[in-house]
Amino acid sequence: MSTKKSQSAGSARAYRLDLKLLNRIERLSETQFVYVMLLPVFALLGTMAIWPLLYTANISLHADNIASADPVGAFVGLENYVRILTGEANLRRPFLDLNTPFTSALPVTLMFTAVAVVAETLLGFAMALILDQEFRGRRWVRVGMILPWTVPIVIQGMIFYLLFQPSLGFLVGPLQNLGLLSGSPLANSQDSLLIVILGDIWKQSAFMALLILAGLQSIDRSLYDVAEMSGASRLQQFRTITFPLVLPTLLVALLFRTIAALKVYGLVETVSSCNTVPTLSCLVISTWNANRYGSAAAIAFVIATIIALLLLFYLQQFRKQEHGGI
Amino acid sequence: MPQSRDNSGAATSSHSDSINRRRFVQAVGATGVTVGLAGCSGGGSSSGSTTGEGGEGGGAGGASKLQLTTHSEWRKNSEAIKQALYDAGLSEDIQLEFISAGSTTDEMQNQYSQWLSAEQARPDLMIFDSGWTIPFIVRGQLLNLEDALPSDLLDTVHNDYFQQSVGSATGPDGDLFGVPLYPDFPTIQYRKDLVQDAGYDWEQYRTEAMSWKQFASELQDVYEQSDADYGFNWQAASEIQLSCCVFNEFLSSWGGAFFGNPEENLYGPVGDRPVTVNEQPVKDSLRMARSFVHGADADGTLDGFAGGITSTEAGQWGLSPSMRPFTNGNAVALRNWPYSININGAEDALGEDMGVMPIPYGVPEGEGQYPGTGGSVGALGGWNFAVNPNSQQVDAAVEFLQAISTESFQLANFKTVGHIPPVPSTLKQASDVPIMSRYLEPLTYAGEHTMARPATPVWPQQGEAVAQEAHAAIMAKKPVGEAMSSLQSRLKSFEESYSG
Numbered sequence: 001m002s003t004k005k006s007q008s009a010g011s012a013r014a015y016r017l018d019l020k021l022l023n024r025i026e027r028l029s030e031t032q033f034v035y036v037m038l039l040p041v042f043a044l045l046g047t048m049a050i051w052p053l054l055y056t057a058n059i060s061l062h063a064d065n066i067a068s069a070d071p072v073g074a075f076v077g078l079e080n081y082v083r084i085l086t087g088e089a090n091l092r093r094p095f096l097d098l099n100t101p102f103t104s105a106l107p108v109t110l111m112f113t114a115v116a117v118v119a120e121t122l123l124g125f126a127m128a129l130i131l132d133q134e135f136r137g138r139r140w141v142r143v144g145m146i147l148p149w150t151v152p153i154v155i156q157g158m159i160f161y162l163l164f165q166p167s168l169g170f171l172v173g174p175l176q177n178l179g180l181l182s183g184s185p186l187a188n189s190q191d192s193l194l195i196v197i198l199g200d201i202w203k204q205s206a207f208m209a210l211l212i213l214a215g216l217q218s219i220d221r222s223l224y225d226v227a228e229m230s231g232a233s234r235l236q237q238f239r240t241i242t243f244p245l246v247l248p249t250l251l252v253a254l255l256f257r258t259i260a261a262l263k264v265y266g267l268v269e270t271v272s273s274c275n276t277v278p279t280l281s282c283l284v285i286s287t288w289n290a291n292r293y294g295s296a297a298a299i300a301f302v303i304a305t306i307i308a309l310l311l312l313f314y315l316q317q318f319r320k321q322e323h324g325g326i
Numbered sequence: 327m328p329q330s331r332d333n334s335g336a337a338t339s340s341h342s343d344s345i346n347r348r349r350f351v352q353a354v355g356a357t358g359v360t361v362g363l364a365g366c367s368g369g370g371s372s373s374g375s376t377t378g379e380g381g382e383g384g385g386a387g388g389a390s391k392l393q394l395t396t397h398s399e400w401r402k403n404s405e406a407i408k409q410a411l412y413d414a415g416l417s418e419d420i421q422l423e424f425i426s427a428g429s430t431t432d433e434m435q436n437q438y439s440q441w442l443s444a445e446q447a448r449p450d451l452m453i454f455d456s457g458w459t460i461p462f463i464v465r466g467q468l469l470n471l472e473d474a475l476p477s478d479l480l481d482t483v484h485n486d487y488f489q490q491s492v493g494s495a496t497g498p499d500g501d502l503f504g505v506p507l508y509p510d511f512p513t514i515q516y517r518k519d520l521v522q523d524a525g526y527d528w529e530q531y532r533t534e535a536m537s538w539k540q541f542a543s544e545l546q547d548v549y550e551q552s553d554a555d556y557g558f559n560w561q562a563a564s565e566i567q568l569s570c571c572v573f574n575e576f577l578s579s580w581g582g583a584f585f586g587n588p589e590e591n592l593y594g595p596v597g598d599r600p601v602t603v604n605e606q607p608v609k610d611s612l613r614m615a616r617s618f619v620h621g622a623d624a625d626g627t628l629d630g631f632a633g634g635i636t637s638t639e640a641g642q643w644g645l646s647p648s649m650r651p652f653t654n655g656n657a658v659a660l661r662n663w664p665y666s667i668n669i670n671g672a673e674d675a676l677g678e679d680m681g682v683m684p685i686p687y688g689v690p691e692g693e694g695q696y697p698g699t700g701g702s703v704g705a706l707g708g709w710n711f712a713v714n715p716n717s718q719q720v721d722a723a724v725e726f727l728q729a730i731s732t733e734s735f736q737l738a739n740f741k742t743v744g745h746i747p748p749v750p751s752t753l754k755q756a757s758d759v760p761i762m763s764r765y766l767e768p769l770t771y772a773g774e775h776t777m778a779r780p781a782t783p784v785w786p787q788q789g790e791a792v793a794q795e796a797h798a799a800i801m802a803k804k805p806v807g808e809a810m811s812s813l814q815s816r817l818k819s820f821e822e823s824y825s826g
Contacts (some may be wrong), residue, residue, distance in 0.1 A: 066783045067463045067824070069443065090820050092790045103794075166639040167651065183638030187563055187801065275564040275794055289436055290786045291461075 125209025157270020217248025510707030581694025
């Protein structure tokens with residue numbers, strides 16, 4: 001009997017607590033309520049994204065310890081960063097050595113990013129302009145143009161590897177005869193960088209085309225009618241209508257591609273090797289695989305900083321757009 | 327909803343909102359409880375992963391289940407291998423589960439790092455590349471077998487096995503941490519028919535290596551007389567095959583060494599040993615390699631050496647691309663590991679037209695600058711089985727190691743998947759193994775003339791530097807002297823930065 005009584009008293013207490021909580025939630029302002037509802041998301045983000053970042057940042061402040069089962073050594077502050085940026089760190093390839101730009105990670109990555117992204121943007125824009133036209137068989141042309149984007153990186157890498165294997169690839173002989181390639185192009189840093197860039201353009205131009213096409217199709221067609229009525233040429237229409245209106249989309253596409261290009265790794269490893277085309281990501285992975293976790297984490301944060309700087313540049317362009325720039 | 331709030335005033339809005347909030351919170355709470363209960367009742371097992379995670383193994387009736395990483399050839403022939411192990415004395419109460427740790431040696435190394443750092447109990451046994459067993463030993467991540475194995479087995483491994491293989495699984499104080507499963511040593515495979523047609527007999531060199539000078543000269547002649555597109559194929563790509571093996575063979579056969587006397591310094595002390603890659607024998611070996619690729623008249627080649635016998639394509643050749651022309655009968659000779667003997671010696675490839683001989687020498691045996699250098703030198707490859715120190719099945723693992731140490735198992739393994747027996751006397755007896763048995767003499771000779779790579783904890787990064795600089799020198803991207811000076815300072819820098 002007394003047990004029943006205490007049980008009912010307990011459940012009444014719990015009910016009062018529930019009510020108290022619900023009443024408190026009712027009294028929250030709109031903003032407070034939104035934040036309460038977002039708490040699980042913040043918790044998830046904190047656990048899955050922020051904490052690993054902070055943990056890696058912490059590792060980057062510790063020495064390498066390759067001779068122990070615990071690979072994180074003593075706290076050394078910013079020493080890993082200093083050694084990387086001053087060229088004192090023993091890395092697979094130098095981080096920055098302008099005497100050997102084709103075997104130095106930062107110049108190789110920047111060259112790859114600049115050439116590939118510019119070429120992909122131009123080609124993607126041209127492809128999008130074509131795909132935006134009404135013509136017979138447009139659907140099949142769209143499929144054909146987008147097809148390379150669907151190819152997995154490893155397959156893409158193997159395609160270009162085989163294309164430039166001297167005994168197998170049909171491209172090597174003619175290009176060597178023209179003096180454009182060396183006897184073993186995939187072992188030559190300049191040739192390999194060019195081949196990796198070609199591989200990236202082949203695949204990623206379609207991605208740029210897709211995004212730019214979306215921007216093009218959102219342009220109000222009546223603007224072109226008005227322009228034509230006013231006697232504007234095709235070039236003038238492009239300069240005054242198409243380009244300004246597609247620019248926000250273009251900036252988003254450029255942002256995506258630039259970030260991805262700065263992190264290139266898979267294509268390099270499948271087509272050539274990180275010894276031949278040493279990108280920044282190659283440095284991180286080879287250093288990590290050598291059990292030098294502190295140095296690898298520091299390089300990763302240097303890459304993240306470079307990407308963040310570029311991100312800021314793009315954000316500035318967005319802001320200009322919002323304020324009527326360009 | 328916002329519309330009605332605006333129209334009906336703050337109080338109403340608050341009331342209307344609070345009902346929704348209350349319902350919302352109640353709904354979320356109810357969903358959470360339901361999902362929680364479902365999760366609890368769903369349970370789920372954490373064991374049984376194919377990658378070896380979780381689970382304590384074991385089985386009905388007191389049987390234990392050993393989980394071990396193996397190569398694909400064992401997994402493809404798992405029934406035959408298991409039967410050979412049981413026939414060799416492994417208790418049938420011990421069940422065996424073969425799993426993969428990756429498809430490349432690098433993948434396996436990285437996977438082991440993760441497993442062992444996490445102190446996982448499984449897999450119980452792991453197969454380690456002889457090129458990177460020692461870093462795991464130095465980090466204290468493998469079981470010391472001196473206390474676990476019976477003394478007669480320890481004696482057998484220490485005394486009867488190929489000593490370089492045992493050295494690759496031995497700690498700094500001489501303790502054994504792994505049992506060699508099979509050693510690997512490269513040889514020169516050649517088109518016997520083309521060589522004979524050109525008037526030479528290389529069969530006489532099956533157990534007595536010829537010099538590089540003679541080899542280059544005769545091969546050039548054979549190459550010119552034949553219709554083959556390729557002469558001597560080997561691997562000069564800037565990757566591990568060059569650093570651990572090809573360049574190691576070249577420089578050792580010329581009497582040079584990476585770190586002075588290999589008998590004292592091969593495995594350390596890191597940071598307290600000389601770096602000797604800038605010495606004459608090493609540079610001579612690279613000049614010889616340059617002669618092979620660029621011809622005798624090119625800059626930086628070795629005087630009096632025949633050249634132009636290796637395609638410039640070698641600069642991007644790993645093992646398979648260099649072998650392909652030879653398998654197709656389109657090359658005179660190939661430097662490769664024993665697995666390729668099985669491929670090229672098959673009837674649908676070159677069959678009995680293929681000959682095998684040891685790697686040639688730069689300076690005669692005993693005339694190298696350091697002990698153990700000079701003469702024919704093949705790089706040591708191969709794999710060792712080591713025990714996970716966190717395993718709950720150490721007794722069963724020891725029984726497994728005893729089984730793989732028996733002669734019957736080693737012969738069965740050689741016959742089934744082509745793994746060379748790790749004991750020279752067992753290798754000599756393997757006369758009934760198809761294809762390979764034709765080449766037992768040169769294989770045994772090669773097994774007794776090997777040089778391991780200096781596989782210390784800093785070797786993964788040093789090896790990359792070696793590959794880059796040797797490749798640059800061979801492919802004439804840098805003068806030999808400049809490349810070796812650069813390598814000397816890079817290796818020193820790695821040595822000095824080590825704080826083991």
